[in-house]
Amino acid sequence: MGTVSSDHHAPAPRQLAARALETTAENPWPLRLLSSKITEYVNRMSPLWVEGQVVQLNRRPGASLAFLTLRDTDADMSLPVTVQARVLAAVPTPLSEGAHVVVHAKPTFWPKRGTLQLQADQLRPVGVGELLARIEHLKRVLAAEGLFDADRKVPLPFLPRTVGLVCGRESKAEHDVVVNAQARWPALRFEIREVAVQGANAVTEVTAAIAELDADPAVEVIVVARGGGSVEDLLPFSNETLVRAAAACRTPLVSAIGHETDSPLLDLVADHRASTPTDAGKRIVPDVAEQRRGLSQARQRMHLAVTGRLRHEQHRLDSLRSRPVLADPHALVDLREEELLRLRTAARQSFSWRTERASGELATLHGRLVALSPAATLARGYSVLRTRDGQVVRAAEEVTAGDRLEALLASGRLGVEVTATSAESVAAEL
Incomplete structure (x- = not known):
């Protein structure tokens, strides 16, 4: 019986891409290769100092390792950290959640879990x-940018209908603001956002609450309130991200953080600083009782002013009516009328006197004129001879025999003819 031989061979192994950008859907990397590549890359990283805030701390008695979560103070990012218990015990002050720390650590990648952490x-x-x-x-940086300038601050409305309140959950600050404000103006409405006001989440939650209330057109004032606390507790309200978010807020913003002696940077960038949450409740709305007193006083002043004006005008009217011209x-x-009659009589007398005087003067002038008139001479028998062209004859030499002349008499005219002339002077005859 012969032997049957087979000519089958195992398939050749697939050639993987050397670099990540050379991978394709037909030639992908297996997950183990990617994890090993990440592990190699992370292992090449040098130890470094990193800063953050402790948000979780897990220490087990007797354990050699402690675990904590380090969170960025400005952004919602965190990394797990493992630390030797002896290193944690060497810290001068006991470490607690919310503490700011700097850590010297080496980044490590765990391929089985696919997680990055710090050792x-x-x-x-x-x-x-x-x-x-x-x-x-x-x-100093924010002041140089002008974020604290007075001309940036927006005045508070006189009587807001809705107030946005950012405060801690079931906090006394919320009670102080709401109770004091509504005691002054009971109709006031509140849009309340209860958030973390200390710890790792405070910056993110307060910033988001301010942005949400600022986007609400019904909210006319925003109050950020928190009770007193240590410097570390109030650090979120001096955080650059939160302060810049408050500066960008278009709605008037009131900062009521801590006690009167506390001064976080939010106080400087806010449109108005209240020394305490209670003070904020009193400043955002007027006192209704005080406003009513003011209205009552204003009405009384108006009544007195109108009454006084009427009394004054009545007195003036009585004075005018008592004058003879109105009485x-x-x-x-x-x-x-009497004055007119007197003037008319005087005018008539003056006119008569002037007329009589003028009449006398006229008679005198008439007499003189008559005496000097040639007509008077003619009336005594004299006549005036005139030539045919109207020339008066004054001497005999002016005419010749045969000339016809006109003789003007006192009454009438005569036509005469010169028969002879004589050059002898009449004066000689006289």
Whole structure:
């Protein structure tokens, strides 16, 4: 019986892409290769110092490792951190959740779980003095940008209908603002956003609440309120992200953080600073009782003013009516009539006197004229001779025998003819 031989061979292994950008849908990387590549890349990273806020801390008695979560103070990002228990115990002050720390750690990647974490070998809490120094530096930067300038601040409305309130959950600050405001103006409405006002989530939640209320057209004033606390508790209200969000708010914003001595940066950028939440409740609305008293006083002043004006005008009217011209309106007309009659009589007398005087002067002038008139001479028997062309004959030489002349008499005219002329002078004859 012969042997049957087979010529079948195993398939050749697939050639994987050397780099990630060379992978395709037909030639992908297996997940183990990607995890190993990430592990190699992360292992090449050097240890570094990183800053954040402790949001979770898990320490088990007797365990050699402790676990915590480090969160960014401005953004919603976090990473898990493992630290030796001895390193944690070496911290001068006991570490608690919410503390700001700087950690010296090496990034590591766990392929089985696909997680990135930090392995810390040093851990230092950020002291209050350093935090205050950072806040002071940020304060100078924001002031240089003009975020604290008075001309940026918006005045509060006199009587808002709806007030947005950002506060802690079931906090005393909420009670102080709402109770005091509604005691002054009972019809006031509130849009309340209860958020974390301290700890790792405070910046994110307060910033989101301010943005949400600012977008609501019914909200006319926003109040950010929190009770007093330590410097660390109030740090979120000096956070740059939150402060810039408040500066960008278009709705008038009131900061009521802590007590009167507390001064987070939010107080400086807000449109109005209230020393306490109670003070904020009193400042955002007027006191209805005070307004009623003011209205009552205003009405009383108006009544007194109108009454006084009427009394004054009545007095003036009585004074005018008591004057003779108004007491006896005919008196003025009668007086003017008498004056008119007197003037008319005087005018007539003056006219008569002037007429008589002129008549006498005219008679005198007439007598003189008559005496000097040639007509008077003619009336005594004399005549005036005139030539045919109207020339008066004054001497005999002016005519010759045979000339016809006209003789003007005192009454009538005569035509005469010269028969002879004589050159002898009449004066000689006389």
